[in-house]
Amino acid sequence: xxxxxxxxxxxxxxxxxxxxxxSIFSIASGYAKAERASPAVEKQQFIENIRQKVxxxxxxxxxxxxxxxxxxxxxxxxxxxxxxxxKAVNSxxxxxxxxxxxxxxxxxxxxxxxxxxxxxxxxKLSDEEKQEIIEExxxxxxxxxxxxxxxxxxxxxxxxxxxxAYAKFRETFKERHKVSLEKIKIAxxxxxxxxxxRLVKKLERFIEKYNASGSELENLTQVFxxxxxxxxxxxxEAMEIWLxxxxxxxxxxxxxxxxxxxxxxxxxxxxxxxxxxxxxKEILKEIIREIKKIEKGEKEVSEKEESEEEEEEESEEEEExEEESEExxxEENESETNETEE
Numbered sequence: 001x002x003x004x005x006x007x008x009x010x011x012x013x014x015x016x017x018x019x020x021x022x023s024i025f026s027i028a029s030g031y032a033k034a035e036r037a038s039p040a041v042e043k044q045q046f047i048e049n050i051r052q053k054v055x056x057x058x059x060x061x062x063x064x065x066x067x068x069x070x071x072x073x074x075x076x077x078x079x080x081x082x083x084x085x086x087k088a089v090n091s092x093x094x095x096x097x098x099x100x101x102x103x104x105x106x107x108x109x110x111x112x113x114x115x116x117x118x119x120x121x122x123x124k125l126s127d128e129e130k131q132e133i134i135e136e137x138x139x140x141x142x143x144x145x146x147x148x149x150x151x152x153x154x155x156x157x158x159x160x161x162x163x164x165a166y167a168k169f170r171e172t173f174k175e176r177h178k179v180s181l182e183k184i185k186i187a188x189x190x191x192x193x194x195x196x197x198r199l200v201k202k203l204e205r206f207i208e209k210y211n212a213s214g215s216e217l218e219n220l221t222q223v224f225x226x227x228x229x230x231x232x233x234x235x236x237e238a239m240e241i242w243l244x245x246x247x248x249x250x251x252x253x254x255x256x257x258x259x260x261x262x263x264x265x266x267x268x269x270x271x272x273x274x275x276x277x278x279x280x281k282e283i284l285k286e287i288i289r290e291i292k293k294i295e296k297g298e299k300e301v302s303e304k305e306e307s308e309e310e311e312e313e314e315s316e317e318e319e320e321x322e323e324e325s326e327e328x329x330x331e332e333n334e335s336e337t338n339e340t341e342e
Contacts, residue, residue, distance in 0.1 A: 046070070047089055054095045060103050063096065071096070094156055101163060105148045108170070112137050112144075125184065133180050140173050168256070175259035176249060182266045183242055189235045189273050196228045196280060203287065210294050217290040224283045231276035238269035 050071060053062045075093050078086035119125065119133050147162065154162065203221045212218060245262040248254040254262075 043074070044085075047074070047085070047092065050096075051088070051092050054092055054099070060099065068096070094159070097159060097163075098151055098154070101159065101166075102148060102151050105144050105151070105166075109141055109144050109148075112141050124188075126187075129184050129187070132183075133177075136176065136180060140169075143169070171256045172259070175256050175263065178263050179242070179245060179249065179259065179266075182238075182263055182270070183246075185270050186235060186238050186242060186266070189231070189238075189270055189277070192277055193228060193232045193235060193273075196224075196231075196277070199284075200225045200228065206291065212294060215290070215294075217287065217294065220283055220287045220290060224280050224287060227276045227280035227283065231273040231280065234269050234273035234276065238266045238273065241266050241269065 046067075050063065050067065071089070071093055074089050078089055116134055116137050119130055119137075122130070125133075147166070151159070151162070200221065203217075203224075207213060207215070207218050207221065241262055245254070245259065245266070249259070
């Protein structure tokens with residue numbers, strides 16, 4: 001009897017153990033299935049979250065860079081997949097692309113308006129230079145505003161092409177703006193050269209006035225003039241490149257890279273001209289020192305001549321005094337003689 005009870009207990013214990021093990025395996029299997037399902041669920045939640053932000057027009061301020069990168073990965077995987085989920089993902093991505101592009105256009109227009117204000121307030125620019133730059137900026141703003149109005153109704157293909165065209169437009173505009181700035185630099189160098197050429201003429205008149213031909217001043221003036229001439233040649237070469245570039249831009253017969261290359265050439269020529277002007281400035285300092293020496297020498301000569309004239313006048317006065325004294329003495333002697341005779 002006791003043996004039967006023992007056997008019965010063993011069987012019961014074994015049954016409980018088997019049941020327990022089966023339960024554990026079932027739970028573990030359920031967890032595994034849940035783990036396998038969680039990425040898909042999480043992806044759906046992510047897409048739904050992004051879609052909601054798009055609907056609420058919170059693309060710019062709410063969607064992070066990490067979220068954009070993850071969305072790109074999902075879109076890339078959906079290229080060969082036409083499921084409903086992929087269609088939803090592509091639709092969301094398309095709306096985000098439009099919102100971001102519109103935001104970019106808005107910011108670009110704002111930046112151009114800021115540049116316009118700076119140009120208008122720049123006292124170093126002439127009215128003509130200001131007008132030229134502002135007209136170019138206004139033209140760019142008008143094109144961007146026109147584009148801004150068309151974006152919401154664009155198809156995916158249209159948007160893709162427009163974004164490419166915008167990138168090219170932006171790059172070209174930046175280069176064209178640099179072209180305008182280089183022309184302003186050429187004009188400024190030209191003004192400096194004009195002033196320097198007028199100065200050379202004044203120096204020539206000074207040399208003639210003080211009879212300084214063959215002097216160090218004349219030699220320095222010649223070197224100064226040579227530097228100014230070289231600066232003018234470099235400036236003219238820069239202007240020739242600019243005119244050619246301007247014509248090609250006008251005819252839309254040039255790439256952004258070619259514009260960059262020509263702008264570098266113009267810049268190098270301007271810097272070359274500025275280098276000659278810098279050398280001329282140092283020579284001018286020596287010229288000023290020579291002029292001071294000549295003026296000082298002239299002053300000393302003048303003072304010496306005045307001193308000699310004064311000495312001559314004093315000598316004449318002394319002679320007159322002596323003559324008067326002699327006459328007076330003679331008169332007194334005559335008077336004494338007459339008195340003695342009497």
